[in-house]
Amino acid sequence: IRWTEGRGWHDAQLEPYAPFQIDPANMTLHYAQTIFEGLKAYRQADGSVATFRPEANALRFQRSARRLAMPELPIETFIEACDLLVQQDVAWVPGAGEESLYLRPFMFATEVGLGVRPADEYLFVVIASPAGPYFPRGVKPVSVWLSEEYVRAAPGGMGEAKTGGNYAASLVAQAEAAGHGCDQVVWLDATERRYIEEMGGMNLYFVMGSGADAKVVTPELTGTLLPGITRDSLLSIAADMGYGTEERRISTDEWREGNADGTITEVFACGTAAVITPVGSVKSARGNWTVGDGEPGELTMKLRESLLAVQTGQAPDPHGWMHRLA
């Protein structure tokens, strides 16, 4: 679907996947006015197909558009476009289970020009790709590097938006994490480099306490981290299961000390791609530690199964999250 200044949205089309031709002076290539989303279509237990919370993705896409001075796509157009593609590619939606069809809606400036200003023309596109189980050989905890040198987003910046620039900024830190032998980078706040923000492309959760008294705590949305839809869903699921939930700042000291004295029993990351990934160990300039016994935590795995059960239609959907395709 195209957007042109003065005309609005027009020319919706369903086309076979093919490369674009890009003008060398395309404004996106130079000034990065581009946003995207990620969501999944799952085969349901009854054989039908449903996407998980597409409205939440459509709303976040509108917020990203506002931050990047781009036109807002109506919620129903976003959902319709996803539905149309899933219907077209329904044979690619795998059978029941954790496998899915991943959808990547995105929008970028198509105007040609060398001046820095919001473009007058945009293209919104959705592509799809089958996604296998994230952990084909069983859930494996990741090791993380706490990056004090690089930050992903600063106050007033674009951290809340899902835009390419945030990911470009993350690559050097991801390489640094790999250089320290870690799988992922954990971002800290830009001001004090003390508070945990998020991990690579996932939000973080800390399990405090154990058994029925366990509570899940996740960094509050400060404007510099992405408001993950999985993060939001888990706040509800944990509360539905009777666990306490809290959104607040968590410092690297609290993590290190809480890990040592047993206050923090489990840590996991969450996002559309892997649903939930346990964090097994931490490396940082101020010391290294193993999270719990380094194995996937009990509540971590319980939450993972509960969320996947809703997504695959094997459990009731009390919040109306699943969007069924006709």
Ligand code: PMP
């Ligand atoms: N943080 C970042 C930086 C991400 O890219 C993602 C993936 N979209 C997330 C968090 C998790 O968000 P969601 O649960 O909506 O996939």
